Amino acid sequence: MTTLFSPALAARFDKLVTLYPIKRSALVPMLLYAQDEVGYLSDPVIAEIAERVGVTELEVRNVISYYSLLRTKPAGKYHVQVCTNISCMLRGGNEILDHCKKKLGIPNKGTTADGLFSLEEVECIGACSWAPAAQVNYDFHENLTPESIDKVLGEYRAKAEKGAAK
Amino acid sequence: MADVTLTVDGKKLSTPAGTLLIEACRSHGIEVPAFCYYPGLSLQAACRMCVVRIEKMPKLQTACTTTVAEGMIVATESPEIAQARKATIEMLLGNHPLDCPVCDAGGECELQDMTFKYGAHESKFVEIKQHRDEQQWSPVVFFDRPRCILCYRCVRVCGEGMDVWALGVQNRGAGSVIAPNRQDHLDCEECGMCIDICPVGALTSGAYRYKTRPWEMSHVGTVCTHCGDGCKTTLGVRRSNDGMDIVRGDNRDKSGINGDFLCIKGRYAFDFANREDRLTQPLVRKANGQLEPASWDQAMDFAGQRLREIRDSKGGSAIGVIGSNRTTNEEAYLLQKFARTVLATNNIDHHRTADYPAFAAALNGKVEASLRDFAGAKAILLLGNDPTEQHPGLAWQIRTSVRLQGARLYVANHRPIKLRRQATASVEIPEDGYPSLIAFLAGKPAAVAGDQNAAAFREALLKEESLLIVFGSEFRGRDIEALVQFGSTLPNVKFACLGDYANSRGAADMGLHPDLLPGYAPLSASGPFAAAWGAALPAQPGLDLPQMFDAAERGDLAALYVVGANPVARYHANPSILRNTFLVVQDMFLTETARLADVVFPAANLYEKAGTVTNTFGDLQLVKKAADRAGVRPDFELIVRLAAAMRADIKRLVSFGQRGVQADFGQARGAQSGEADRHGVWLSAQHQEPRLSPFEPFAILDEIQRLVPAYNVPRLDLLAGNDQHLRPALVQIANAASRRNLVTPSNDTLFTSGSLGSYSSTLRSVLEARQPVETAAD
Numbered sequence A: 001m002t003t004l005f006s007p008a009l010a011a012r013f014d015k016l017v018t019l020y021p022i023k024r025s026a027l028v029p030m031l032l033y034a035q036d037e038v039g040y041l042s043d044p045v046i047a048e049i050a051e052r053v054g055v056t057e058l059e060v061r062n063v064i065s066y067y068s069l070l071r072t073k074p075a076g077k078y079h080v081q082v083c084t085n086i087s088c089m090l091r092g093g094n095e096i097l098d099h100c101k102k103k104l105g106i107p108n109k110g111t112t113a114d115g116l117f118s119l120e121e122v123e124c125i126g127a128c129s130w131a132p133a134a135q136v137n138y139d140f141h142e143n144l145t146p147e148s149i150d151k152v153l154g155e156y157r158a159k160a161e162k163g164a165a166k
Numbered sequence B: 001m002a003d004v005t006l007t008v009d010g011k012k013l014s015t016p017a018g019t020l021l022i023e024a025c026r027s028h029g030i031e032v033p034a035f036c037y038y039p040g041l042s043l044q045a046a047c048r049m050c051v052v053r054i055e056k057m058p059k060l061q062t063a064c065t066t067t068v069a070e071g072m073i074v075a076t077e078s079p080e081i082a083q084a085r086k087a088t089i090e091m092l093l094g095n096h097p098l099d100c101p102v103c104d105a106g107g108e109c110e111l112q113d114m115t116f117k118y119g120a121h122e123s124k125f126v127e128i129k130q131h132r133d134e135q136q137w138s139p140v141v142f143f144d145r146p147r148c149i150l151c152y153r154c155v156r157v158c159g160e161g162m163d164v165w166a167l168g169v170q171n172r173g174a175g176s177v178i179a180p181n182r183q184d185h186l187d188c189e190e191c192g193m194c195i196d197i198c199p200v201g202a203l204t205s206g207a208y209r210y211k212t213r214p215w216e217m218s219h220v221g222t223v224c225t226h227c228g229d230g231c232k233t234t235l236g237v238r239r240s241n242d243g244m245d246i247v248r249g250d251n252r253d254k255s256g257i258n259g260d261f262l263c264i265k266g267r268y269a270f271d272f273a274n275r276e277d278r279l280t281q282p283l284v285r286k287a288n289g290q291l292e293p294a295s296w297d298q299a300m301d302f303a304g305q306r307l308r309e310i311r312d313s314k315g316g317s318a319i320g321v322i323g324s325n326r327t328t329n330e331e332a333y334l335l336q337k338f339a340r341t342v343l344a345t346n347n348i349d350h351h352r353t354a355d356y357p358a359f360a361a362a363l364n365g366k367v368e369a370s371l372r373d374f375a376g377a378k379a380i381l382l383l384g385n386d387p388t389e390q391h392p393g394l395a396w397q398i399r400t401s402v403r404l405q406g407a408r409l410y411v412a413n414h415r416p417i418k419l420r421r422q423a424t425a426s427v428e429i430p431e432d433g434y435p436s437l438i439a440f441l442a443g444k445p446a447a448v449a450g451d452q453n454a455a456a457f458r459e460a461l462l463k464e465e466s467l468l469i470v471f472g473s474e475f476r477g478r479d480i481e482a483l484v485q486f487g488s489t490l491p492n493v494k495f496a497c498l499g500d501y502a503n504s505r506g507a508a509d510m511g512l513h514p515d516l517l518p519g520y521a522p523l524s525a526s527g528p529f530a531a532a533w534g535a536a537l538p539a540q541p542g543l544d545l546p547q548m549f550d551a552a553e554r555g556d557l558a559a560l561y562v563v564g565a566n567p568v569a570r571y572h573a574n575p576s577i578l579r580n581t582f583l584v585v586q587d588m589f590l591t592e593t594a595r596l597a598d599v600v601f602p603a604a605n606l607y608e609k610a611g612t613v614t615n616t617f618g619d620l621q622l623v624k625k626a627a628d629r630a631g632v633r634p635d636f637e638l639i640v641r642l643a644a645a646m647r648a649d650i651k652r653l654v655s656f657g658q659r660g661v662q663a664d665f666g667q668a669r670g671a672q673s674g675e676a677d678r679h680g681v682w683l684s685a686q687h688q689e690p691r692l693s694p695f696e697p698f699a700i701l702d703e704i705q706r707l708v709p710a711y712n713v714p715r716l717d718l719l720a721g722n723d724q725h726l727r728p729a730l731v732q733i734a735n736a737a738s739r740r741n742l743v744t745p746s747n748d749t750l751f752t753s754g755s756l757g758s759y760s761s762t763l764r765s766v767l768e769a770r771q772p773v774e775t776a777a778d
Helices: A005-018 A023-038 A045-053 A059-066 A087-092 A093-105 A146-165 B019-029 B079-092 B112-119 B154-162 B191-199 B265-270 B296-314 B328-341 B358-362 B373-374 B392-405 B418-420 B432-439 B454-464 B477-487 B504-509 B526-535 B543-552 B634-645 B674-686 B697-707 B715-719 B761-770 B772-777
Strands: A077-082 A116-123 A134-135 A140-143 B003-008 B011-016 B053-056 B073-074 B141-143 B167-170 B177-180 B204-205 B220-222 B232-240 B245-250 B284-285 B289-291 B320-323 B378-381 B408-413 B425-428 B465-473 B493-497 B559-563 B582-587 B599-602 B611-615 B619-623
Touching: A005 B465, A023 A045, A023 A059, A023 B418, A023 B425, A059 B167, A059 B177, A059 B284, A077 A146, A077 B674, A087 B011, A087 B232, A087 B504, A093 B167, A140 A146, A140 B392, B003 B019, B003 B284, B003 B289, B011 B019, B011 B289, B019 B177, B053 B141, B073 B772, B079 B112, B141 B465, B154 B392, B204 B493, B245 B265, B265 B373, B265 B418, B265 B619, B265 B761, B284 B296, B296 B559, B296 B582, B296 B634, B320 B328, B320 B543, B328 B504, B328 B526, B328 B559, B328 B599, B328 B611, B328 B634, B328 B697, B358 B465, B358 B634, B373 B392, B373 B465, B408 B418, B408 B454, B465 B477, B477 B493, B477 B599, B504 B611, B526 B697, B543 B559, B559 B634, B619 B715
Parallel strands: A077 A116, B003 B073, B320 B559, B378 B408, B378 B465, B408 B425, B465 B493, B559 B582, B582 B599
Antiparallel strands: A077 A134, A134 A140, B003 B011, B053 B073, B141 B204, B167 B177, B220 B232, B232 B245, B284 B289, B284 B599, B611 B619
């Protein structure tokens, strides 16, 4: 079949559906891997995954809408996820979130005009011991203050600029 | 399984082990409320309405997911349970709009009923209700999101029941919403099952919404006029200025042969009856060549006199008659009796959609399957046809028995039909490959012999201990003979032959054939009919339908009488061939055929008359009069009036008033006095019924039951509205397999229904929504 994914990921998906007693069990991991590679779950991605696991596109959309970590719209290159659950909230998570909003000039679930950053308020990310915490893509940043989050964001911006200059 | 004994509300119940508690209660008359539970669908346990107290179990338990156990002691009503249900309703009403006064479901809403019962009239919730505008998902399906109580019945019936999977649930928790498969609209079979099963007014139908209140309608259970399955549809009718309008069609009490099911045609395609352009007065072609309205007397006298002249001058062989696939058995029978005794001709035919005569001959007393048999079948062999499109009721029964009872379905088809998804085994064969497949199955040398898949198919099939063989119109004549021969070598086999319209089977059974009398009696065996009808019958076989057109073209057909058919469109006949033929047409609309007529009579449709119809499985059912339209007459009455206008003895045509015009209207009841129903029982026990009118179809049913033994089913059961399977007693005909092959399948889909379908605006709107480009050019 023609695929939207890289040869490596396509091969991984081919194997993934054989690992479970029924194919549809591969749906959630497949969505996560696809989102990581493509950036979000576009209509063509949904169509291909529906075919791969043998369910309707509607069913794939149902599952996507159930999990807040799956998205159907593009996110920024760096997806900033700020936790505001109880531990983080007590130690200033909401302030971190507000600071990010101001700093990046975007609301919750917004993306900056240059596509570099997107922001999302998330539920517990399991870093309560080091609250307040945020996750940028898959990297954790802990014991945050407005100053330290500025630094974190600055580092990502520099990294992107460096990448672009190359 | 062995029975277990349990106590519910102090009553001892005995029920098979493995039964769900809610079903055990309901089958013993103990009502346990539930929104999400629906028999036959997967368990959801989402609504918490069916909670009951079971001794020795902590907390209240859901009766819909608890199986019965020996010695279980259950309470289904108590202050504690009432409080729990009331709290559930309070939650549901938290965002449910109280727009019951304008809601379609108002008056037949399960949430309303439960609120009434448990009295959740106060609420602790002070939040403002979130409103969302209603959405149109298809020409027939509307969704009103805030009314939804998230029972997921629609999702399950669409997926599990219909195998369409067009509805889903998006988001989670309190934010969950029902979602259609194409973002903002539905791409589905438009069956309306989701609307039917919705306990509230969240899903409503385009055909019915905001039209009326349920209690303003009368509800009449009758038989759908579209395909050959004979599903029961309950028509909601309401008085209007010119009769009774049909406002709604639905599967109100699920008591019919179709169980829970009804498709778009049975549910919404009644709308042709309410059309403004229906014929409501007779039309006669005047000297200026135009069809113009005329009085009934003028039109009848004119038609009767001309037909009489033609018969007397040119003989009956110059007259042709074409009958209908949608009139009742009584009308079809009366029409051929009229043709043979009054017009003195055997030139009678109809649009044949299946080779029923060959089937009857091949069966020769072997058992035919009722549609009800499919619900309990263990194994089914489906040859040809596409039931999903052409027999949706059958497709539902097949899917249901596969899903709930593990029935094995074997499919052989030349197309990749949808039911293959339910098949245990399937083979794809060329369009002309059916005879060779049957030869192969029967162990004879055949083209498919080398095919491994076909070999496995055959092997599995031959292992079945019982089998229903159902075949489409791909099988005709000798192919049917060969199939039945093969089938008879297997144990416990029943057969079914699929034809297309509501009463195609009845039309064939009632003798709308140029060479066959009612019950497929050959012309050579006309003795009993001639005796009963008191007339000599024409002995030579008449012209079939194409031959009638040929004769008309040659100028040999002086008159043609068409009842409820549109042969000009169906057979793409050149209109000019009928220019020298005196054409009398009975129809609802000015069809392609009616436009050519010299006289047109406005006819009632199947929803506006009483009688019986036979579905393609040989299930005889009662049709009840639901709607009415001023100015139209049932075909039965029109035939009798035409016979009278020809000065025929109508007492010979319809047995009425034989003992004068006095009948027993109750004065002779004696002990039965005051009991109309018991009086009916008494009358039938005495073989008497008051038949005072020549327009009484049941007088003809009497005659049918006497002369066609297959139709001699218990009368009282039939009149009580129960479908009766025909007795295997159709007369044997020697040459059935070698008759001319005139079967023309209608090839209707879910959204077409012959000429009639083109007059249904619902069906048209669905077709247009699906193919906006093609139909725009039409």
